[in-house]
Amino acid sequence: MSWDEIQGHDAVQAKFRTAVARGRLASTFLFVGPPAVGKRKFALKLAEALLCEVNPPADLNPCGKCESCVQVRAHSHPDLILVSRPANRTRIPVDLLIGDGQNRMRAGLCHDITLRPYRGGRKVAIIDDADYLNVEGANCLLKTLEEPPPKSVMILLSTSLQRQLPTIRSRSQIIRFDPLSNEVIAALLVEQGVVAELEEARVLAELGHGSLERAMQVADPELREFRAVLLPRLGTPDFPSVPLAKETAEFVDRAGKEAPPRRARLILVMQFAAEFYEQLMRALCGRAVAGDDLLRKQVERAVPRFTAGPDAAAACLARCIEAEQEVEANANLATLVDAWMDDLSSAGRLGYVPLGQ
Amino acid sequence: MKITFDREQFQQAFQTAAAVAPSRSPKPILQNIKLDATESGAIMMATDMEVGVRIEVSGVEVEAPGSIVLPVQRFGSILREVSDEKLRITREEGGTIVQGERSKFTLSTENPEEFPAVHSFTETKYHELSARTLKELIRRTLFAADSESGRYALGGILLEMEADQVTAVATDGRRLSKMSGPAVAIEGHGSASEVMTIVPARAMQLIEKALTNLEATVQIAARSNDVLVKVGAATIYARLVEGRFPKWRDVLPEKRDAKAIELTVGPAFAALRQAAIVASDESRGIDFTFGGGSAVLSSTTAEVGQSHVEFPIAYDGDPVEITMDHRYVADFYKVLDGERQFTLNLQDADSAALFSTDDNYDYVVMPLARDR
Numbered sequence: 001m002s003w004d005e006i007q008g009h010d011a012v013q014a015k016f017r018t019a020v021a022r023g024r025l026a027s028t029f030l031f032v033g034p035p036a037v038g039k040r041k042f043a044l045k046l047a048e049a050l051l052c053e054v055n056p057p058a059d060l061n062p063c064g065k066c067e068s069c070v071q072v073r074a075h076s077h078p079d080l081i082l083v084s085r086p087a088n089r090t091r092i093p094v095d096l097l098i099g100d101g102q103n104r105m106r107a108g109l110c111h112d113i114t115l116r117p118y119r120g121g122r123k124v125a126i127i128d129d130a131d132y133l134n135v136e137g138a139n140c141l142l143k144t145l146e147e148p149p150p151k152s153v154m155i156l157l158s159t160s161l162q163r164q165l166p167t168i169r170s171r172s173q174i175i176r177f178d179p180l181s182n183e184v185i186a187a188l189l190v191e192q193g194v195v196a197e198l199e200e201a202r203v204l205a206e207l208g209h210g211s212l213e214r215a216m217q218v219a220d221p222e223l224r225e226f227r228a229v230l231l232p233r234l235g236t237p238d239f240p241s242v243p244l245a246k247e248t249a250e251f252v253d254r255a256g257k258e259a260p261p262r263r264a265r266l267i268l269v270m271q272f273a274a275e276f277y278e279q280l281m282r283a284l285c286g287r288a289v290a291g292d293d294l295l296r297k298q299v300e301r302a303v304p305r306f307t308a309g310p311d312a313a314a315a316c317l318a319r320c321i322e323a324e325q326e327v328e329a330n331a332n333l334a335t336l337v338d339a340w341m342d343d344l345s346s347a348g349r350l351g352y353v354p355l356g357q
Numbered sequence: 358m359k360i361t362f363d364r365e366q367f368q369q370a371f372q373t374a375a376a377v378a379p380s381r382s383p384k385p386i387l388q389n390i391k392l393d394a395t396e397s398g399a400i401m402m403a404t405d406m407e408v409g410v411r412i413e414v415s416g417v418e419v420e421a422p423g424s425i426v427l428p429v430q431r432f433g434s435i436l437r438e439v440s441d442e443k444l445r446i447t448r449e450e451g452g453t454i455v456q457g458e459r460s461k462f463t464l465s466t467e468n469p470e471e472f473p474a475v476h477s478f479t480e481t482k483y484h485e486l487s488a489r490t491l492k493e494l495i496r497r498t499l500f501a502a503d504s505e506s507g508r509y510a511l512g513g514i515l516l517e518m519e520a521d522q523v524t525a526v527a528t529d530g531r532r533l534s535k536m537s538g539p540a541v542a543i544e545g546h547g548s549a550s551e552v553m554t555i556v557p558a559r560a561m562q563l564i565e566k567a568l569t570n571l572e573a574t575v576q577i578a579a580r581s582n583d584v585l586v587k588v589g590a591a592t593i594y595a596r597l598v599e600g601r602f603p604k605w606r607d608v609l610p611e612k613r614d615a616k617a618i619e620l621t622v623g624p625a626f627a628a629l630r631q632a633a634i635v636a637s638d639e640s641r642g643i644d645f646t647f648g649g650g651s652a653v654l655s656s657t658t659a660e661v662g663q664s665h666v667e668f669p670i671a672y673d674g675d676p677v678e679i680t681m682d683h684r685y686v687a688d689f690y691k692v693l694d695g696e697r698q699f700t701l702n703l704q705d706a707d708s709a710a711l712f713s714t715d716d717n718y719d720y721v722v723m724p725l726a727r728d729r
Binding site for chain 1: 383384386387404406407468470471472473474504505506507509510512557559581582583596597598599600
């Protein structure tokens, strides 16, 4: 079994191969890259390679058949510690790091990694969703990161450097994961059966911006329909914000009864808007516009109408990014959509987001 | 795989193994017990990644060898509820089939290869000691281990294996407990000087519990990453803790500089308990004064009150005073019999107190400041 199933990160792989071969593998890595570009898969593959008992780690080529490889794949390997955010939590609970109340300091990642290896090789800990470490959680890790136990490798997966505490950043080797190329995403979409036709997959890949996850989300035709409604409306500064806010809220509500799918959908809508303003800003500065046909056409149409110039597009873009953070901070969705739309409408005309009365 | 087994014997082994399997785990396969059946016999394994157990099960007829994982909850219930003398297990494509005389269960099964195997005791170099000695070593040191701070190395018991003895040491930085017991090194087994054999407290607890027959002989082998203890049909595996244990020999005070006070556990403990009645969480210090044929224990807590307890002792020399945390002193009394004699070696109020018994047990307590 080779690295074939991991696409598009050959440079990172080569880096690790050299480090392991020279015996200079660091103990803490922070994998940074957009969501769903294969960071987790890469980390697991690396763990498999380091723990494989047939092929030497320096080959970085797990055999896939030995007990160790089988157990890494089943996530049951005793020297592999996996921590991820539980589905029903917004943060990684500290229990997973230092044990729950009764077993404080006697369980969890920080404890487990101080035990000597079970199978004699290395110990690999992977913290998925390191973005969701809260301050307490991140602080729990500091001691372990500062004095990593011998023969241990810790991998934190994150979407952005800014989402990690400086104390964590400074203690880890940062490995950047580039967005996947559209061709790779399109091929993966077909392979995973999300869409049947390569043509359609290419369209989704274009919208995916290098993230497979994003491409899969926009595979939902309803979303693309809404985007086709949204962009022309945003293209007019001072658009009537109340009806569009109402439509957006209704569209978001259709995502489901629970809050998480609604939030996810609203974030996507905000990202659509952000992309539009980003390209519009480029166009107003006289730069080339990138994107799919719909986006390019709508930007072209909006350029003469945005008389306030690139500042207006920049203000709108900033407001979209801010709104996205507000969604993640658990703002009330209906109120947020109203405020966001109202601000976009005024900022498009004025060139800045007016202060609230 | 196909086996027939005696239900009662099997259940006994299963319960011992089930005690190790975690009830909740991020790795669900650990909530199973693995059974390896070969022509020569059947072996049960359970682990929670830190501690593992391996039990040879008797009364199993192996028709077709193989491996299987049995869910602790469900399979345990079958063993409990079905009253047949013999049961039969078959592993098939669709799952695990458990058959009694008039009952049949099909359980979904997981891939036994995904279960982390527990190491077997194949060492030729090991230490042999009596179960009684090992149990005592663990009982008298375990309480001093510090399993709540982030200093993980102190959360275990340090084992030092010498030619004719095994020494166990535990400390939390404020007190230290050390005991040596006679043992025989087989083929020159000894803990390598560069690796410290620090066994997690939880593993030690489990080993202590497993020592039920005190007359038995226990084999213990320390390896670079783990320690294996063989007790009868069971082998207990424990991963060691990384890190360095403090140099405990430097902590033990010199006995010759100190005044030796001979005491008996029973009366000393009774006096301590009385003196501690007025102690509180904020004020745990008890002032001990020994001299002139009596011991005086006194304690003062502002909002609670005062205590003053006296009892006669053999020591007749110059008076010596010390203040100690009553809980630390009580921990020492609790692991000893009431009739046991011990020596309290005291130098002065600022030096560590050393409690010693004649069976190679030493307990050091750091004193509290007197002027509180």
